[in-house]
Amino acid sequence: MNEASTQAIIIANDLRTGRVVYFTKESGWSEAIDEAQRLTDESANERLAAATIDERNNLVIDPTLAQATVSADTDRFTLENIREQIRVSGPTILGSDHASTSQAA
Amino acid sequence: MYRYDELDQSLVEQRSAEFRSQVERRLAGKISEAEFKPLRLMNGLYLQLHAYMLRVAIPYGVLSSKQMTKLADIADKYDRGYGHFTTRQNIQYNWPKLIETPDILDDLASVQMHAIQTSGNCIRNVTTDPFAGVAADEEVDPRPLCELLRQWSTLHPEFAYLPRKFKFAVTGSAVDRAAIKVHDIGLRVKSGPNDTVLTDIWVGGGQGRTPKIAQLFKANLPVEDLLPYLEAIMRVYNRYGRRDNKYKARIKILLAETGLEALQQQVEAEYQSIDQTAFSYIESEYARIAGNLIKPEYHTATEAPTRTNAEFEAWRRQNVKPHKQSGYAIAVVSLKPAGGIPGDATSIQMRAIADIAERYSSSELRVTHRQNLILPHVLESDLFSVWELLVKVDLAEANIDLPSDIIACPGLDYCALATARSIPIAQSVSKKIRATELTTDLKGVSVNISGCINACAHHHVANIGVLGLNKSGVENYQLTLGGRNDQNASIGQRIGPGVAADDVPEAIERIVNFYVDVREIHESLPDTFDRVGKEPFREAVYG
Ligand code: SF4
Numbered sequence: 001m002n003e004a005s006t007q008a009i010i011i012a013n014d015l016r017t018g019r020v021v022y023f024t025k026e027s028g029w030s031e032a033i034d035e036a037q038r039l040t041d042e043s044a045n046e047r048l049a050a051a052t053i054d055e056r057n058n059l060v061i062d063p064t065l066a067q068a069t070v071s072a073d074t075d076r077f078t079l080e081n082i083r084e085q086i087r088v089s090g091p092t093i094l095g096s097d098h099a100s101t102s103q104a105a
Numbered sequence: 106m107y108r109y110d111e112l113d114q115s116l117v118e119q120r121s122a123e124f125r126s127q128v129e130r131r132l133a134g135k136i137s138e139a140e141f142k143p144l145r146l147m148n149g150l151y152l153q154l155h156a157y158m159l160r161v162a163i164p165y166g167v168l169s170s171k172q173m174t175k176l177a178d179i180a181d182k183y184d185r186g187y188g189h190f191t192t193r194q195n196i197q198y199n200w201p202k203l204i205e206t207p208d209i210l211d212d213l214a215s216v217q218m219h220a221i222q223t224s225g226n227c228i229r230n231v232t233t234d235p236f237a238g239v240a241a242d243e244e245v246d247p248r249p250l251c252e253l254l255r256q257w258s259t260l261h262p263e264f265a266y267l268p269r270k271f272k273f274a275v276t277g278s279a280v281d282r283a284a285i286k287v288h289d290i291g292l293r294v295k296s297g298p299n300d301t302v303l304t305d306i307w308v309g310g311g312q313g314r315t316p317k318i319a320q321l322f323k324a325n326l327p328v329e330d331l332l333p334y335l336e337a338i339m340r341v342y343n344r345y346g347r348r349d350n351k352y353k354a355r356i357k358i359l360l361a362e363t364g365l366e367a368l369q370q371q372v373e374a375e376y377q378s379i380d381q382t383a384f385s386y387i388e389s390e391y392a393r394i395a396g397n398l399i400k401p402e403y404h405t406a407t408e409a410p411t412r413t414n415a416e417f418e419a420w421r422r423q424n425v426k427p428h429k430q431s432g433y434a435i436a437v438v439s440l441k442p443a444g445g446i447p448g449d450a451t452s453i454q455m456r457a458i459a460d461i462a463e464r465y466s467s468s469e470l471r472v473t474h475r476q477n478l479i480l481p482h483v484l485e486s487d488l489f490s491v492w493e494l495l496v497k498v499d500l501a502e503a504n505i506d507l508p509s510d511i512i513a514c515p516g517l518d519y520c521a522l523a524t525a526r527s528i529p530i531a532q533s534v535s536k537k538i539r540a541t542e543l544t545t546d547l548k549g550v551s552v553n554i555s556g557c558i559n560a561c562a563h564h565h566v567a568n569i570g571v572l573g574l575n576k577s578g579v580e581n582y583q584l585t586l587g588g589r590n591d592q593n594a595s596i597g598q599r600i601g602p603g604v605a606a607d608d609v610p611e612a613i614e615r616i617v618n619f620y621v622d623v624r625e626i627h628e629s630l631p632d633t634f635d636r637v638g639k640e641p642f643r644e645a646v647y648g
Pocket residue numbers: 514515516517520521522523524555556557558559560561562
């Protein structure tokens with residue numbers, strides 16, 4: 001079995017709506033996690049610098065790197081930090097219509 | 106409830122217009138996030154994990170039907186159809202957009218509501234006994250004092266940038282339902298000789314990472330002298346409170362580091378230096394406010410209720426409290442259905458309860474610090490009709506003051522400061538414990554769950570406290586026992602290592618079962634804990 005590897009995505013909040021957004025390959029922002037650009041260790045800081053320009057341009061707030069583990073067999077992408085997992089998937093509240101997941105999910 | 110005047114109306118309108126212009130400048134890039142953040146926080150707007158969160162002030166927890174209906178409308182129009190009532194007797198919306206917040210503030214202002222001083226290092230919304238003015242055991246109605254404090258502290262220029270946030274709670278009863286001993290300042294109003302009103306001032310209570318029970322700072326101060334005295338306390342705190350370390354910035358730390366007597370002397374010296382004539386208005390203002398409270402027209406006792414059934418009787422036993430007016434009752438509406446989200450209400454429920462209040466409770470509602478709602482003036486003969494209407498909107502859970510009446514903060518499902526989740530834990534605990542409390546007398550056993558050491562759910566003073574932490578990336582829950590949040594307030598003790606999320610309901614059930622096994626007649630859980638000690642409880646939980 002192959003080793004798992006680590007990757008990262010860049011997460012921020014949209015200034016106007018506050019919604020969770022992800023930095024894309026095209027250097028834009030999307031509310032869809034599938035459109036988040038997956039970054040290797042080498043590219044992560046450079047892309048974060050690019051994302052931070054949008055913070056200065058008043059598009060997003062606080063872009064940060066969220067680390068994830070990627071299974072080599074299934075390519076399953078799992079964020080390492082529970083805080084970021086919840087940020088991506090929305091509130092985990094049991095059996096409630098309040099718990100509609102964030103726009104991103 | 107208090108009748109606001111044109112001054113109040115113009116203040117909230119001006120503030121709303123000011124925030125609209127601040128948001129416009131932020132969106133146009135004229136101010137940075139660093140510059141904007143303190144401005145939005147002054148208007149109760151936080152940025153949480155998934156979205157902005159707007160905290161709306163409900164001064165001393167009193168709401169009219171019209172205001173509650175507006176809160177429901179806002180939930181539908183700008184949010185996701187629900188709101189979350191908090192331990193500070195406020196309401197929070199979890200999904201507002203920045204671009205729509207000025208419109209929300211305008212809508213709030215249309216019913217004299219706002220979000221001023223619900224955040225930031227200022228004097229926050231004053232809280233009080235949710236039964237204020239109606240409790241059968243009340244000595245003095247604390248609402249005139251709460252309103253006086255609201256007017257004094259709102260936009261007080263000297264106290265807009267304190268070392269840290271500052272919280273007041275007020276009670277007018279010997280039985281403390283406002284948790285005054287775990288606030289920065291707790292006030293106990295009581296009657297003095299010749300119809301005078303006196304206040305005891307308790308200082309330095311608080312929760313968070315250094316929980317403290319307040320100390321009696323000044324006893325029997327005539328209410329006319331209270332504001333200059335409070336002003337003196339605030340000035341000393343503002344001057345000497347630590348600004349170098351936010352964890353040591355609350356007045357509880359200043360009190361601990363300075364010592365009670367030395368701090369009293371500093372305050373006394375400051376008090377003497379204050380121009381008392383500037384406060385000569387208090388006596389007449391206090392009387393004016395008291396006269397401006399809209400009092401319901403109570404009818405003389407009517408015939409006894411005729412309709413009943415077993416579920417209604419269970420609800421009446423658990424949720425209905427004695428009123429000072431004969432023939433009337435206080436109905437507590439539980440926002441804690443077993444398996445539900447503590448403190449949450451949908452817009453449908455908010456509108457329903459606003460309608461019920463309009464019909465049966467003089468259009469008045471209260472929010473409790475235990476995250477429930479209150480219909481404060483219900484004719485006993487109307488209770489059955491009220492209960493039937495509550496049943497229709499799932500608001501008739503008969504569990505007030507039982508373990509499933511859990512206080513829980515938003516935790517890691519929403520809060521940016523959280524270390525672990527609270528709400529799903531509360532859901533699992535209430536589901537499990539509900540079965541036990543239906544067959545065993547567990548009245549008065551409190552369970553509070555906080556998602557981090559900031560302790561917004563007051564877990565330190567719960568009989569059973571649960572604190573969510575993050576241990577090497579995994580949520581872990583510390584259990585404390587023996588806390589009290591009444592007039593005999595005490596801090597709970599940790600009973601052992603933290604437990605995994607899935608194990609919390611079982612651990613709480615073991616605690617409760619052990620308590621039931623060993624308690625003496627009428628002995629509360631903290632009293633049993635004090636009598637038998639930590640070890641047997643620890644053994645019961647960890648085996
Ligand atoms: S206790 Fe912590 S997690 Fe809970 S609401 Fe307060 S700050 Fe957030």
